[in-house]
Each structure stands twice: as C-alpha cells, then as structure tokens.
Amino acid sequence: MGSEEDPNEYDGLRQQFYRILITGTSLGALVFILMTYWAINFGGGFDWNKPDGSVNIHIVIMVFFMLYLHGHASLIYRILPSQPKYTVKLIHGGMHLIVCIGIGVGLAAAVQSHNLKNAPHFYSLHAWLGITTIGCYYVQFLGGFLTFLLPIAPISFRLMAVPIHRFVGQSLFSFAISASVTGVMLKAIGSLGKLYPTLPPAGMVLNFAGFFVICFYIAISNLLNDYRFRRRPRPGPDGELLLNPGGTAAGDTDQSDHGE
Numbered sequence: 001m002g003s004e005e006d007p008n009e010y011d012g013l014r015q016q017f018y019r020i021l022i023t024g025t026s027l028g029a030l031v032f033i034l035m036t037y038w039a040i041n042f043g044g045g046f047d048w049n050k051p052d053g054s055v056n057i058h059i060v061i062m063v064f065f066m067l068y069l070h071g072h073a074s075l076i077y078r079i080l081p082s083q084p085k086y087t088v089k090l091i092h093g094g095m096h097l098i099v100c101i102g103i104g105v106g107l108a109a110a111v112q113s114h115n116l117k118n119a120p121h122f123y124s125l126h127a128w129l130g131i132t133t134i135g136c137y138y139v140q141f142l143g144g145f146l147t148f149l150l151p152i153a154p155i156s157f158r159l160m161a162v163p164i165h166r167f168v169g170q171s172l173f174s175f176a177i178s179a180s181v182t183g184v185m186l187k188a189i190g191s192l193g194k195l196y197p198t199l200p201p202a203g204m205v206l207n208f209a210g211f212f213v214i215c216f217y218i219a220i221s222n223l224l225n226d227y228r229f230r231r232r233p234r235p236g237p238d239g240e241l242l243l244n245p246g247g248t249a250a251g252d253t254d255q256s257d258h259g260e
Contacts, residue, residue, distance in 0.1 A: 005235045014081075017229045021079065024219030027212050028068040034209040035063050042202035043191070048109070051116040058109035059183070065102030066133070066176045067213065069095060071220040074169055078223060081231045093149050096141050103134050126186045129179035133172055140168050170224060177217045184210035 039046065039056035046060075047053025072079075073095035080088050107130075114121050122131055147153045147161050188196055188206040196203050223229055 007235050027216040031212045032063050038205045051113045054109045055113035058106050061106035065099045070099050077231045126182040133175040180213050
C-alpha cells in the first residue's frame, strides 16, 4: 500500500464496502429465513427422529454455518481493518471453529435422515459437493490453525502459505455455494415431483432461496476479491500511515497474515 492515499478516498471506499456488506448480509439472512419458512410450512418442521424433520435441520444448519457464517468469517479481516491483526486472527479462527462444529451437526442430521428412510448415502452431486467441502474445510481449518495462529511456523513458510490458504478458502466458499444450490434443486424436485413445473408456493420459496444464494455469493466474493477493499489502516490527514507507539501501522501487527 502506498503512503499517500487520500483519506477521503479511503473513507469513500469503506462506505462502499459496508454498503455491499449490508446487502450481502441481508441476502444471506433472507436465504436463512426462506429456508426456515419452507421447512416449517412445507417441509414438515424440525424433528431429529423423523426423516423430513432431520433433513430440515440439516438444511437450516448448513445455510447458517456453511454459507452465512463461513462467508462473514472469510471477510472479518476486511470488516475490521483497524483492529490488531492477532485479535482479528482469534475472531477469524473462532468463527471458523464454530462453523466446523455446526457443519458437523448438519452432516449428522443428513445422515440421520437417510438412515431413517433406509436410503443410500452420498450418491447425488449435492452430496459429493457437500462432503468434499466439509472434508476440505476441516483440513483447511487445521492447516490455518497450525500455520497462522500458533507461533511455530517460520515467517517464510507463513508467507508462502498465504496465497494457498486464501485460494483454498475462496474455493471452499464456491463449493459451499454449489452444494447449496444443488441441494435446493434436489429438495424442490424430490419434494414436489411433477408439481414442480406448476410452480406452487413451496417451489417459489425454494427458487427464491436458490436465487438469493447466488446473489449472496456475488456480494461476498466481490468484497473478498476487490483489492480496493484490502485490509489497511486509515491514512492520516496528509496521507501518511497512522502508527502505533511501536512504529507499526495501526491494526497491522503481523505482515505475514492472510487477511489483507
């Protein structure tokens, strides 16, 4: 980052960032609301001991943890650009740990539903995408924990791992979105059958949910990939970096971090 950035330009970009973030957050929340509404009003509600009820638990858990929380955890460095990096690392890692727990419960709910129906497991494209995403997510979390959070990896290794960690993380988010959309289609066709082409209310809700999943992905991906929104402190009145007493840029305590 150059040392002569216009503070007014910085402020304008932050406002643009938060407008897109609010839009994306709202879209993600809308997906969760729609799928919860569908589960209660068309899908039979929530019951761990019933096939439809347990798969509905799977759906809403995955929407919240694998999509909503996952997307925001990936953005947390850019959401909090002026906080000390190690603090943000802990928040980032903590959010991903919560996602790991949540998707484990969500996977168990899907397995429970298939067991109750005596149905085969992991045969659909949705299941392939989902189980790949979950397995790689756990590996990514463990690798990130050992590399970036614990003070054991040398700086050179961490710098080398940064682009790999970032690429894998964004790829997993894309996989999660793909699993969600294929899951919505699988549920629409499986629950409505020949009625789906007539687009009954249940089908409309599922279609809108799938549509807003894609919109959520576009918003979050824009914030993740637009270099203008990268993490850095606000410049001072003359464009200089605001420094901490120790001489480092405010909120920038670890140059090897992957959240830039």
